[in-house]
Amino acid sequence: MTTFTPSPGAAPLSKMVSAQTSYEVRSLLRNGEQLLLTLIIPVVLLVLFSATSLLDVGASSRVDFLTPGILALAVLSTAFTGQAIGTGFERRYGVLKRLGATPLPRSGLILAKTLCVVLVELLQAVVIVLVALALGWHPHGNPLSVLLFLLLGTAAFSGFGLLMAGTLRAEATLAAANLVYLLLLVLGGVVFPLTKFPAGVRSVLELLPISALADGLRQILQHGTALPGGDLLVLAAWAIAALLLAVRFFRWE
Amino acid sequence: MSAVVIDALVKRYGATTAVDGLSLTAERGQVTALLGPNGAGKTTTIEICEGFRRADGGTVRVLGLDPGDRNLRARIGVMLQSGGVPTTARAGEFLRLVASFYADPVAPGVLLERLGLTEHAATPYKRLSGGQQQRLSLATAVVGRPELVFLDEPTAGLDPQARHATWELIEELRAGGVAIVLTTHYMDEAERLADRVVVIDGGRMVAEGTPAELTGAERQLRFRARPGLGLEELLSALPAGSAAKESPSGHYLIEGEVRPELLATVTAWCASHGVLAEDLRIERRTLEDVFLELTGRELRS
Numbered sequence: 040m041t042t043f044t045p046s047p048g049a050a051p052l053s054k055m056v057s058a059q060t061s062y063e064v065r066s067l068l069r070n071g072e073q074l075l076l077t078l079i080i081p082v083v084l085l086v087l088f089s090a091t092s093l094l095d096v097g098a099s100s101r102v103d104f105l106t107p108g109i110l111a112l113a114v115l116s117t118a119f120t121g122q123a124i125g126t127g128f129e130r131r132y133g134v135l136k137r138l139g140a141t142p143l144p145r146s147g148l149i150l151a152k153t154l155c156v157v158l159v160e161l162l163q164a165v166v167i168v169l170v171a172l173a174l175g176w177h178p179h180g181n182p183l184s185v186l187l188f189l190l191l192g193t194a195a196f197s198g199f200g201l202l203m204a205g206t207l208r209a210e211a212t213l214a215a216a217n218l219v220y221l222l223l224l225v226l227g228g229v230v231f232p233l234t235k236f237p238a239g240v241r242s243v244l245e246l247l248p249i250s251a252l253a254d255g256l257r258q259i260l261q262h263g264t265a266l267p268g269g270d271l272l273v274l275a276a277w278a279i280a281a282l283l284l285a286v287r288f289f290r291w292e
Numbered sequence: 293m294s295a296v297v298i299d300a301l302v303k304r305y306g307a308t309t310a311v312d313g314l315s316l317t318a319e320r321g322q323v324t325a326l327l328g329p330n331g332a333g334k335t336t337t338i339e340i341c342e343g344f345r346r347a348d349g350g351t352v353r354v355l356g357l358d359p360g361d362r363n364l365r366a367r368i369g370v371m372l373q374s375g376g377v378p379t380t381a382r383a384g385e386f387l388r389l390v391a392s393f394y395a396d397p398v399a400p401g402v403l404l405e406r407l408g409l410t411e412h413a414a415t416p417y418k419r420l421s422g423g424q425q426q427r428l429s430l431a432t433a434v435v436g437r438p439e440l441v442f443l444d445e446p447t448a449g450l451d452p453q454a455r456h457a458t459w460e461l462i463e464e465l466r467a468g469g470v471a472i473v474l475t476t477h478y479m480d481e482a483e484r485l486a487d488r489v490v491v492i493d494g495g496r497m498v499a500e501g502t503p504a505e506l507t508g509a510e511r512q513l514r515f516r517a518r519p520g521l522g523l524e525e526l527l528s529a530l531p532a533g534s535a536a537k538e539s540p541s542g543h544y545l546i547e548g549e550v551r552p553e554l555l556a557t558v559t560a561w562c563a564s565h566g567v568l569a570e571d572l573r574i575e576r577r578t579l580e581d582v583f584l585e586l587t588g589r590e591l592r593s
Binding site for chain 2: 042
């Protein structure tokens with residue numbers, strides 16, 4: 040019996056997925072640009088606009104208005120922008136192809152990527168919540184409703200992120216994912232209230248997935264609404280559309 | 293049961309036929325080398341066996357199964373021609389990740405040591421040299437203790453020392469009973485490693501056999517001299533069954549049973565023409581010569 044006497048066999052699926060998830064989280068956390076996107080920008084926006092009067096949010100507390108939007112931004116940055124860019128380059132460099140030749144099934148790889156996104160979002164949420172509480176945030180509402188919105192938002196943005204990564208060239212994905220991030224940050228009611236836009240424009244912007252997520256979280260956390268139905272419907276429609284499109288058009292190489 | 297059986301394989305890309313009715317088998321415990329120039333269809337053939345591409349015609353069985361069968365993934369090892377590793381992943385980290393997908397992997401540290409990568413274990417893939425990237429890719433192909441490995445140009449761009457380390461590892465795989473299918477355009481690699489060589493050109497098999505069968509026992513005599521010497525007179529003086537040609541101009545090749553008398557005849561003939569033969573040598577045919585004869589082209593063109 041030598042070192043290379045054949046002894047083929049796959050590890051259990053749970054072991055494969057946990058190894059891949061742990062790899063994905065590690066590689067994401069040591070990537071400087073990713074940390075900027077996932078943690079630094081949201082926290083800086085939260086602190087800057089809460090602690091100054093740069094932003095006019097009417098009579099309500101600024102941190103109460105901002106925190107739900109920043110949580111929505113955290114989901115956007117990790118599920119969409121980070122995942123699109125990371126996966127786009129993995130596809131470009133043949134990593135998805137190479138992993139396809141291992142016992143890790145494609146569904147296992149997608150599951151690992153999703154778990155990685157959820158774990159990083161959890162980390163983001165902890166940091167954002169701690170900073171917001173320090174700034175005097177008073178959250179309301181049902182935590183389960185908040186969780187439902189965060190999960191639907193994650194599904195929608197992951198779907199679009201993977202759709203982009205699996206169809207465009209990696210460089211195009213890099214540019215487009217950052218552009219979309221910036222546009223949604225400005226136009227999606229994340230930091231700047233949609234009430235500042237003209238009524239016609241506003242009714243269109245309210246249909247964006249980021250607006251539905253930010254507004255839904257704001258309805259729950261700021262105003263104590265049990266379950267904002269309109270936002271939930273819009274977000275669920277985006278999630279279904281995004282995942283169906285990703286399944287249909289994603290190319291592994 | 294053969295490890296790989298390919299029968300009348302056809303693969304087209306648009307109007308181009310990359311593989312044109314190729315048939316071959318690869319056995320367990322043997323190295324099968326697909327030898328041919330760039331664009332011959334080697335990588336296409338191997339990627340069909342790996343399940344990355346679908347054949348347009350013919351049949352392919354890998355360990356008795358369809359190449360697309362998910363159950364094969366744990367049983368075969370794959371080394372791509374390039375890439376396949378995240379650029380920011382550290383060498384040891386990625387090898388450990390791939391190892392964790394298998395039930396009974398080779399210890400990653402042992403493989404890194406064998407392939408001279410131990411001191412680069414913490415180096416990100418993009419900072420490894422081309423040769424180190426190749427060896428990491430080889431390590432990921434064998435870490436799962438597969439029954440069958442596909443190696444696409446395993447030593448392309450390696451320095452001599454790394455090449456020998458790779459060859460020794462491949463020989464150890466064979467000794468362990470693994471079936472190895474590799475592509476190469478290096479003659480010496482095929483001659484050193486392969487139990488069977490399949491010479492491919494234009495998507496077709498042009499010859500197949502052991503290196504010794506392909507090169508034959510025949511020797512040949514070569515020399516350089518001024519161009520345009522008439523060969524008919526020489527041929528009539530040589531034993532029956534000998535052949536002589538001038539190709540390219542000024543390069544002479546005599547084939548046949550090269551005995552001392554034949555050498556004397558050739559040098560006498562040169563002397564009678566007042567010609568000093570330069571670079572006169574007697575050698576065995578190489579796979580390079582075989583390829584040139586079969587296709588009329590250099591292998592590494």
